[in-house]
Amino acid sequence: MAGRILPKELHVEAIHTAMPCQVMDPRRRPRHIATGATYAAPLFQSRLRIILYYRSAGKEESAWMVAAWMKESLSVALAERPExxxxxxxAAVGEGEGGWAVKPNDAGVRLVQAAVMEVSMAEFLEGATATAEAEDEEVPLADWVDVDGDSxxxxxxxxxxxxxxESM
Known part of the structure; x- marks a missing residue:
């Protein structure tokens, strides 16, 4: 894509865990998502990536403050939806015949804080288009760990x- 300025790398500054604000009810049942006893790697590696861009309200609004607000909001959401x-x-035999389920958990959600130093957000978005090529260029900006195939x-x-x- 000509004229598009892309960052070379993402610098992860911190990794947090957002915990639910209350303990999960242990009687919640797992939600079945796949049938079949074998681990289907392609099924579990597909994901929804949502990237939201916004300009900060002012200089006093730092990334640390935004992360704290998100962590607090996630804590409330996780209490309602531990899935x-x-x-x-x-899944137990008879409850989906050995398929896979999402077990509700109160272990928390990963919240990553990162920095992109080589380019400003305006420069990055300037050439953004709704093509598959533009989406592929955004992927390295998201720190993601794939589902472990063994465990x-x-x-x-x-x-x-x-x-x-670098600058908004």
Whole structure:
């Protein structure tokens, strides 16, 4: 894409865990998502990536402050929907015939704080278009860990990231 300025790398500054503001009800049942006893890597590696851009309200609004607000909001949301912090689990025989389910969990959600130093947000978005090529260029800006094929039950399924650009 000619004329497009792209950052070379993403610098992860901190990794937080947003915990639910109350303990999960242990009687919540897992939500079944896939049938079949085998681990279907392509199924679990597909994901929804949502990237939201915004300009800060002022100089006093730092990335640390935004991350704190997100962490607080996530804590409330996770108390209502512990599936967001869930982990993959094999369904019991008779409850989906060995398929996979998301087990509600109160272990929390990963919140990553990152910085993009080589380019301003305005420069990056200037050439953005709604093509598949533009979407592919945004992928390196998101710090993501794939679901572990050997032990998928230990992999977080939901990540959130706050990225700071050189200048807004």
């Amino acid at each position: 967001l912090a869930g982990r993959l689990q094999r 998928p039950e230990f992999s977080p399924l939901f990540f959130m990231q706050v990225s700071t650009y």
